[in-house]
Amino acid sequence: MVSLVNIFCYNTLKFLEGYFKTMQLLDGKSLADRVQENVIREVGVLKQSRNIVPGLAVILIGDDPASHAYVKMKAKACEKVGFYSITHHMPESISQEEIIATIEMMNTNPRIDGILVQLPLPKHIDSDAILEVINPKKDVDGFHPYNVGRLVTGLDAFVACTPLGVMKLFDTYNIELQGKDVCVVGASNIVGKPMASLLLNANATVTITHIFTQDLKAHTLAADIVIVGVGVPGLIKADMVKEGAIVIDIGINRLENGSLAGDVDFAAVSPKCSYITPVPGGVGPMTIAMLLENTLKSAKKRA
Ligand code: NAD
Numbered sequence: 001m002v003s004l005v006n007i008f009c010y011n012t013l014k015f016l017e018g019y020f021k022t023m024q025l026l027d028g029k030s031l032a033d034r035v036q037e038n039v040i041r042e043v044g045v046l047k048q049s050r051n052i053v054p055g056l057a058v059i060l061i062g063d064d065p066a067s068h069a070y071v072k073m074k075a076k077a078c079e080k081v082g083f084y085s086i087t088h089h090m091p092e093s094i095s096q097e098e099i100i101a102t103i104e105m106m107n108t109n110p111r112i113d114g115i116l117v118q119l120p121l122p123k124h125i126d127s128d129a130i131l132e133v134i135n136p137k138k139d140v141d142g143f144h145p146y147n148v149g150r151l152v153t154g155l156d157a158f159v160a161c162t163p164l165g166v167m168k169l170f171d172t173y174n175i176e177l178q179g180k181d182v183c184v185v186g187a188s189n190i191v192g193k194p195m196a197s198l199l200l201n202a203n204a205t206v207t208i209t210h211i212f213t214q215d216l217k218a219h220t221l222a223a224d225i226v227i228v229g230v231g232v233p234g235l236i237k238a239d240m241v242k243e244g245a246i247v248i249d250i251g252i253n254r255l256e257n258g259s260l261a262g263d264v265d266f267a268a269v270s271p272k273c274s275y276i277t278p279v280p281g282g283v284g285p286m287t288i289a290m291l292l293e294n295t296l297k298s299a300k301k302r303a
Contacts, residue, residue, distance in 0.1 A: 022244075022271065022272075022273075022274065023270050023271060023272075023273050023274065023275070023276060024173075024274065024275050024276075025275075025276065025277070025278055025282075026169050026173055026248070026275050026276065026277045026282060027281065027282075028165070028169060028277060028281060028282040028283055028284065028285045028286045029280075029281040029282075029285045031168065031169065031172055031285075031286065031289070032165075032285035032286050032288065032289035033285075035168070035286075035289035035290075035292065035293060036077070036080065036081055036289060036292065039081045039289075039292045039293065039296055040080075040081050040082060042296055042300075043081055043082040043083065043296065044082070046296075046299060046300065046303060047082070049303075050303045052299055052302060052303050053082065053083065053084045053111075053299075054083045054084070054113050054114075054295050054296050054298070054299035055083060055084040055085065055086075055109075055111045055112045055113050055114070055295075055299070056074070056078050056083055056084075056085045056086075056112070056113070056114040056115075056116070056140070056291075056295045057085070057086050057087075057088065057106040057109070057112045057114070057115045057116075058071050058074060058075065058085065058086070058087045058088070058116055058117075058118060059087075059088045059090070059099065059102060059103065059106075059115070059116070059117045059118065060087055060088065060089045060090070060118045061090050061091075061092065061094055061099065061117075061118070061121055061122060061125070062090075062091070062092035062122055063092065064120070066254075067118045067119075067120075070118060071087055071118050073288060074116075074288060074291060075087055077288045077289075077291070077292060078292070078295075081292055083292070083295060084111055086112075088102050088106075090102070092122050094122075094125075096124075096125050096126060096129070096130070099117075099125065099130055100129075100130065100133050103115060103117070103130070103133045103134055104133065106138070107133075107134070107135040107138065110302075112138065113138060113140070113295055113298035113299040113302055114138055114139075114140030114291075114294060114295035114298050115134050115135070115138045115139070115140070116140060116141045116291070117130055117131065117134070117141075119190070131143045131144055132144060132145065136158075137298065137301070138298060139158050140158055140161075140291060140294040140295050140298055141158070141160060141161065141190075141291070141294075142157065142158040142159045142160040142161070142164070142194065142294070143160065143189065143190065144158075147159070148189075148193075148194070151194060151197050151198070151201075152197050154201050158294055158297075158298075159194060159198065159294075160190050160191070160194040161286075161287045161288070161290035161291045161294065162190065162191055162195075162229070162250060162283060162286075162287045162290075163191065163194045163195035163198050164194075164198070164290040164293075164294075165283055165286025165287050165289060165290045166195060166198075166227065166248055166250070166283060166286070167198050167202070168286060168289075168290065169248070169277070169282075169283070169286060173275065175225075175246060175275065177199060177202040177203065177204040177225075178202065178203040178204065179203065179204070179205070180204045180205070180224040180225055181204075181205050181207070181222060181223045181224045181225070182199050182204045182205065182206050182207070182223055182224065182225040182226075182227065183207045183209060183219045183220050183222070183223035183225070183226050183227070184196050184199070184206060184207070184208045184209065184227045184228075184229075185209050185210075185216065185220065185226065185227065185228040185229070185230055185235070185236070185263070186209075186210065186228060186229040186230040186231075186250070187208050187209070187210040188229070191229035191250055192208060192210070192229060193208075195227055195229070196208045199227075204225075207219050207222075207223065211230075216240070217239070217240045220236065220240045220241055221239075221240060221241065221242055222242075223241075223242070223245065224242075224245060224246065225245065225246040225247075225248070226240075226241055226245055226246070226247050226248070227247075227248040227250065228247075228248070228249055228250060228251060228262075228263045228264060229250030229251055229263065230251060230263050231251055231252075231253060231263065232251070232253075232263055233251070233253040233255065233261045233262070233263065234261065234263070234264070234265040235251075235263045235264070236249075236263060236264040236265060236269060237265050237268060237269065238265065238268040238269050238271075238272060240269075241269055241272055241273070242272075243272050244272070244273070244274045245272065245273055245274065246273065246274055246275045246276070247264055247269060247270075247273050247275070247276045247277070248276075248277050248282070248283065249262035249263055249264040249266070249276070249277050249278075249279050249282060249283065250262075250263070250283045251263030251264070251279065252279065252280075252284060260279060260280050261279060262277075262278075262279030262282075264276070264279075266278065266279070
């Protein structure tokens with residue numbers, strides 16, 4: 001009996017050893033904590049040397065619970081690092097003109113360095129028109145066409161926080177991008193497209209795939225790095241990634257049982273990877289950390 005237990009324990013340990021030897025988690029949670037500590041230090045210096053407190057204005061429309069949760073997390077993070085922050089919460093029925101008037105007020109408010117409009121907006125609001133009203137110098141979400149254009153041309157810009165957070169993970173874990181084949185799954189304006197631009201600027205060979213891609217597996221299987229942000233739980237399966245691949249999971253999906261899941265079938269895919277991000281605790285915390293960095297960057301320009 002004892003020997004059976006021993007064999008079981010030994011085999012389990014061997015399995016775990018093999019598991020951890022080949023795969024390393026990209027720990028976005030602890031990296032985000034380190035970024036926050038650095039922002040706290042820099043806020044202290046700005047306050048002391050220039051009497052400047054970075055300020056963030058968030059515009060939240062309607063009662064979508066996920067949007068409320070995200071805005072709450074952002075406000076909490078601002079408070080933690082010593083930013084000034086205000087949330088303009090407006091009803092679902094608000095008119096486009098009223099939202100524009102609020103943004104214009106924030107554009108000229110000297111205490112505000114960053115403005116973000118929590119997406120998605122109600123159907124009667126033209127999101128593109130709203131995002132274009134934000135002063136590009138306060139566009140800490142990096143969604144304004146001015147900043148998107150500067151990113152694509154490789155100029156200094158405010159860059160969308162989620163892809164910027166992924167780049168910070170690559171940098172921190174010394175993951176080389178030059179010459180690598182990277183497959184980006186998902187091509188939205190806030191995730192896939194800016195991600196692809198950043199990778200191209202880092203000299204990677206980038207393939208962008210989306211809902212109309214004919215053979216997704218052929219593209220992901222050929223890639224050294226797979227980055228997925230689509231909103232389909234478990235879309236990326238073990239047979240879709242090559243041995244030793246790096247897999248970045250941007251997806252955040254609330255399952256019926258209330259738990260969070262990414263777009264990658266983590267249990268099946270992770271043993272094949274050299275690096276992988278967990279969900280939660282991977283890209284998510286980095287997004288908020290990059291929002292803090294972008295707001296700090298804007299406040300430094302004010303200084
Ligand atoms: P979106 O709906 O705007 O875009 C989804 C993209 O995925 C589209 O380009 C679509 O063509 C593609 N797509 C959808 N189904 C596909 C499929 N079966 N195969 C291939 N491509 C497919 O969504 P979004 O705003 O870009 O968000 C995507 C996901 O990323 C969501 O789960 C969202 O919650 C998550 N997200 C996470 C963070 C974070 O901080 N980690 C930030 C933003 C978005």
